[in-house]
Amino acid sequence: MKYLLWAIALACAGSASAQERIWRCGNEFINDPHIARQKGCKDTGLGKPALKTAAVTVPVDDDGHFRMRGTVNGQPAVFLVDTGATFVGISDDLARRANLHGGAPVQFHTANGVRASRVVEGVNVTAGSLAVPNGVKVAVGTIGLGNDVLLGQSFLSHFEITMNGKQMVIRNRTE
Known part of the structure; x- marks a missing residue:
């Protein structure tokens, strides 16, 4: 026993x-x-992804979206990869937990209407095992509550992205 x-x-x-x-x-x-x-x-x-991978393969989810795990300033997040979004978009709640203060006030025209937001620069974002060395611009308050994050071009533009109907591959440009 x-x-x-x-x-x-x-x-x-x-x-x-x-x-x-x-x-x-x-x-x-x-x-x-x-x-x-x-x-x-x-x-x-x-x-949790393996560290120092030069490429990450993201399978398509049942709803047709690409999601991956990562962090924003060390706080866990679930990213919805959005190649049409300008910035990484996070909730006010996640911004508080990630200790993101300040930033330039802006208004975004989203699918859900106009949203008051702020853009914080130099934020450490990791998606899978990929990161941008000097951080990226993050739009705070552009999405609802919790750990859900839009992974937009302020991060994605640093990588090469290929897609087919079943998967997305995000890889370092140096490969």
């Missing part, structure tokens, strides 16, 4: 890969395996 309890404790602690995965529950993305199991969420197949 003692060994069974020990094995259960190890399983509950979870491997690093289980704790770093992302599950989809309707329109919500969850990175907690226990909550995901309780809600019966679908595993997105997204997980």
